[in-house]
Amino acid sequence: MRLPFETLRDEFKRVLRSLNFTDEKAGLCATIFAESSRDGVYSHGLNRFPVFVDFVKEGLVKPDAEPTKQNGFGALERWDGNLGPGMLNAGFCMGRAIELAAKHGIGCVALKNTNHWMRAGTYGWQAAEAGMIGICFTNTIANLPPWGGAEPRLGNNPLVIAVPRNEGHIVLDMAISQYSVGKLNQYKNNNEQLPVAGGYDSSGALSTDPAEILESKRLLPVGFWKGSGLSMMLDLLATVLSEGNSTARITKSGKETSNCQVFICIRPELNTAAQQAIEEVIEYTKTSQPADGGFVAYPGENTLRTREKSLKEGVWVDERIWEIVKAL
Amino acid sequence: MRLPFETLRDEFKRVLRSLNFTDEKAGLCATIFAESSRDGVYSHGLNRFPVFVDFVKEGLVKPDAEPTKQNGFGALERWDGNLGPGMLNAGFCMGRAIELAAKHGIGCVALKNTNHWMRAGTYGWQAAEAGMIGICFTNTIANLPPWGGAEPRLGNNPLVIAVPRNEGHIVLDMAISQYSVGKLNQYKNNNEQLPVAGGYDSSGALSTDPAEILESKRLLPVGFWKGSGLSMMLDLLATVLSEGNSTARITKSGKETSNCQVFICIRPELNTAAQQAIEEVIEYTKTSQPADGGFVAYPGENTLRTREKSLKEGVWVDERIWEIVKAL
Numbered sequence: 281m282r283l284p285f286e287t288l289r290d291e292f293k294r295v296l297r298s299l300n301f302t303d304e305k306a307g308l309c310a311t312i313f314a315e316s317s318r319d320g321v322y323s324h325g326l327n328r329f330p331v332f333v334d335f336v337k338e339g340l341v342k343p344d345a346e347p348t349k350q351n352g353f354g355a356l357e358r359w360d361g362n363l364g365p366g367m368l369n370a371g372f373c374m375g376r377a378i379e380l381a382a383k384h385g386i387g388c389v390a391l392k393n394t395n396h397w398m399r400a401g402t403y404g405w406q407a408a409e410a411g412m413i414g415i416c417f418t419n420t421i422a423n424l425p426p427w428g429g430a431e432p433r434l435g436n437n438p439l440v441i442a443v444p445r446n447e448g449h450i451v452l453d454m455a456i457s458q459y460s461v462g463k464l465n466q467y468k469n470n471n472e473q474l475p476v477a478g479g480y481d482s483s484g485a486l487s488t489d490p491a492e493i494l495e496s497k498r499l500l501p502v503g504f505w506k507g508s509g510l511s512m513m514l515d516l517l518a519t520v521l522s523e524g525n526s527t528a529r530i531t532k533s534g535k536e537t538s539n540c541q542v543f544i545c546i547r548p549e550l551n552t553a554a555q556q557a558i559e560e561v562i563e564y565t566k567t568s569q570p571a572d573g574g575f576v577a578y579p580g581e582n583t584l585r586t587r588e589k590s591l592k593e594g595v596w597v598d599e600r601i602w603e604i605v606k607a608l
Numbered sequence: 609m610r611l612p613f614e615t616l617r618d619e620f621k622r623v624l625r626s627l628n629f630t631d632e633k634a635g636l637c638a639t640i641f642a643e644s645s646r647d648g649v650y651s652h653g654l655n656r657f658p659v660f661v662d663f664v665k666e667g668l669v670k671p672d673a674e675p676t677k678q679n680g681f682g683a684l685e686r687w688d689g690n691l692g693p694g695m696l697n698a699g700f701c702m703g704r705a706i707e708l709a710a711k712h713g714i715g716c717v718a719l720k721n722t723n724h725w726m727r728a729g730t731y732g733w734q735a736a737e738a739g740m741i742g743i744c745f746t747n748t749i750a751n752l753p754p755w756g757g758a759e760p761r762l763g764n765n766p767l768v769i770a771v772p773r774n775e776g777h778i779v780l781d782m783a784i785s786q787y788s789v790g791k792l793n794q795y796k797n798n799n800e801q802l803p804v805a806g807g808y809d810s811s812g813a814l815s816t817d818p819a820e821i822l823e824s825k826r827l828l829p830v831g832f833w834k835g836s837g838l839s840m841m842l843d844l845l846a847t848v849l850s851e852g853n854s855t856a857r858i859t860k861s862g863k864e865t866s867n868c869q870v871f872i873c874i875r876p877e878l879n880t881a882a883q884q885a886i887e888e889v890i891e892y893t894k895t896s897q898p899a900d901g902g903f904v905a906y907p908g909e910n911t912l913r914t915r916e917k918s919l920k921e922g923v924w925v926d927e928r929i930w931e932i933v934k935a936l
Contacts, residue, residue, distance in 0.1 A: 352713075353712075353713040353875070354683065354711065354712035354713040354714075355682065355683045355712045355713050355714050356712070356713025356714045356874065356875065357713075383682065384681075384682035384683045384684070384712055384714075385680075385681040385682040385683050385684025385716065386682070386683050386684045386712075386714055386715070386716045386872075387714070388713065388714045388874060413845060413848070413849070425896055425899065426893050426896050426904045427902070427904070428896075428898060428899060428902030428903045428904040428905065429893075429894075429896025429897060429898060429899055429902065429904045430896060430897045430898070430899035431895075431896040431897050432896070433892055433893045433894075433895065433896040433904075434893065439838075441838075441841040441842075441845070443841065443844045443845065443848060450840075450841070450844060452837045452838060452840075452841045454831075454834045454837065454838060458831055458832070458834075476814075476832055480899075484899060484900055486804075498899075502830050502831025502832075502834045502835065503782075503786055503829075503830025503831050503835060504786070504804055504830075506782045506786075506830045507830060507831060509780045509782065509906075509907040510767075510769075510780060510782060512778075512780075512889065512893060512906060512907065513769040513771065513778070513780045513907060514769075515889060516771045516778060516886060516889055517741060517769070517771065517874075519885050519886075519889065520741070520771060520876050520877075520878075520882050520885065520886065521741070521874065521876060523877070523881065523882065523885075526885055526888060526889045526892075527889070527892075528888050528889055528891075528892035528893075529888070531892075544714070544872075546684065546716060546845075546849065547681070547684065548848050548849060549848075549851070550848075553851065554848050554851065557847050557848065557851075557854055558844060558847075558848065560854060560856050560857070561840065561843060561844055561847065561854045561855070561856055563856075564761055564854075564855075564856035564859075565754050565757075565761045565762065565840060565856075566757075566761075567759075567761065568753055568754050568756075568757025568758060568759040568760070568761040569757060569758045569759050570756060570757060570758070571753065571756060571757055571758035571808075571812060571826075572812055574755070574756030574757065575756045576754045576755070576756040576757045576761075577756065578837075578840060579837040579840065579841060
């Protein structure tokens with residue numbers, strides 16, 4: 281089923297208002313949820329909304345909390361999210377990184393005691409909209425085994441890199457596992473095999489069977505040992521810079537809350553030469569002869585296509601989850 | 609064959625002195641080559657040295673060139689490498705990023721018109737030695753097909769992230785292809801199959817056969833579409849920030865020279881709590897039950913083990929290449 285963007289946003293806002301979110305905060309959060317579904321990231325849009333509501337009801341996400349500054353040194357600042365809504369804390373901190381980059385050329389904000397920021401790419405798009413190069417990442421609860429190990433000890437710590445561009449920003453939004461748990465469930469529910477191996481089966485063999493992988497809990501990091509190392513580095517950076525909780529501590533607490541994030545902005549000189557260089561990179565990459573009926577896209581290109589379709593034909597919603605949200 | 613570290617370094621220095629490197633520059637470059645072999649990165653140590661000498665002889669690497677500042681804005685600076693030796697330019701720029709981070713909390717130096725920096729990790733270790741978090745990356749000539757395409761259009765653009773630690777720095781040095789061309793050749797020469805798929809054979813199927821992959825030139829990026837996107841982003845960042853040549857332009861020029869790089873340093877507060885948090889991340893990750901006789905290591909851990917062995921028993925050298933270098 282497809283619904284107008286505004287219908288989703290207004291419904292989310294109605295629910296959040298009933299949970300003691302101020303009008304402004306409810307509007308901001310509702311917009312981010314609706315935008316994620318609009319852009320095709322259903323797992324962090326409509327489909328995640330009931331989980332977010334549960335976290336608010338459990339008191340893990342505090343609607344009235346505001347981020348407070350811990351300390352700052354030049355272009356580097358540390359903020360405490362005070363367990364407020366993750367999207368608001370993250371949006372605030374990326375906004376602060378944008379201000380620091382405008383002043384110093386580059387800026388970095390580390391955030392502790394926050395909550396799930398939902399779609400990671402949101403804050404990359406935010407930086408790019410402000411004309412900034414944006415880099416951000418978060419840690420998470422452990423859901424990925426390290427290379428060489430069988431039990432989850434690493435987070436799926438997504439990494440976002442965004443470059444502003446007049447014809448459509450270039451935004452990489454990359455989690456560390458080859459497939460998210462949400463994607464694995466989607467394939468499983470459709471009775472489909474994965475296009476490439478996404479983890480291990482119970483015998484320890486690489487598998488394209490989503491049910492087997494969900495059962496073994498041995499999801500594959502991108503590039504095996506490489507993604508495993510990258511996940512650990514992002515957790516270390518977030519933990520050390522924010523002085524917050526590592527994946528280890530979040531996991532020991534039992535709930536994915538009080539995690540930490542890093543937001544870096546760099547001020548590019550987007551003169552004509554730089555803009556031409558960006559187009560040249562995209563055009564050159566696209567001259568690669570398509571393989572196996574494939575299509576060479578730049579990061580964010582498919583997002584823009586989905587966005588356009590959603591705004592024209594309505595945002596796709598899972599009717600079952602939509603009914604749940606309407607009843608909240 | 610194993611040789612003392614000093615023997616390698618002195619031999620490299622002798623050759624470089626004969627190519628009109630000053631005593632200081634010859635010493636610095638020779639040390640970096642010897643350190644790469646010492647740390648087990650033979651492909652960018654001894655094995656690469658003859659190629660470097662060829663580039664100097666062809667005039668592509670200019671021994672007497674010094675980096676010059678293009679412009680700066682607060683904690684962000686742009687430098688021109690003037691086609692000097694890549695290791696010296698990179699070492700200088702990471703040094704400058706360290707200074708900027710000491711002053712502003714975070715610093716970024718973008719470098720254009722430089723040359724291959726050899727082992728990427730070198731500059732991560734440099735930052736960590738200075739007590740800084742270091743992030744750096746470079747673009748390269750196209751040697752990797754983008755996801756969806758069959759012909760190389762992306763660079764193998766390595767990404768380095770380093771976190772300082774008293775008991776041994778944590779340094780991720782990650783190229784974007786699952787296996788480098790050097791590694792593929794190594795497996796091929798040993799008549800071995802790859803442990804995991806490293807690219808495609810000529811029929812377009814995923815393959816663990818190094819010879820088939822070298823033939824098709826379809827190396828696999830880490831995480832398929834994810835590494836493909838990451839490579840493009842690193843190229844865009846390096847190109848836009850330095851105002852230098854993209855992978856597209858480097859490739860069109862036909863030779864891997866005049867590429868660009870980015871060096872970011874962040875000043876961490878390495879107080880007792882932060883140091884404990886780092887140890888906790890490492891310890892927790894290592895509690896994952898070993899899989900398939902595997903071993904959970906943090907990035908850089910194996911490097912330190914190889915380094916120790918090299919310093920004790922001598923640095924491993926390929927005798928055939930050692931003879932070539934001695935005859936230079």
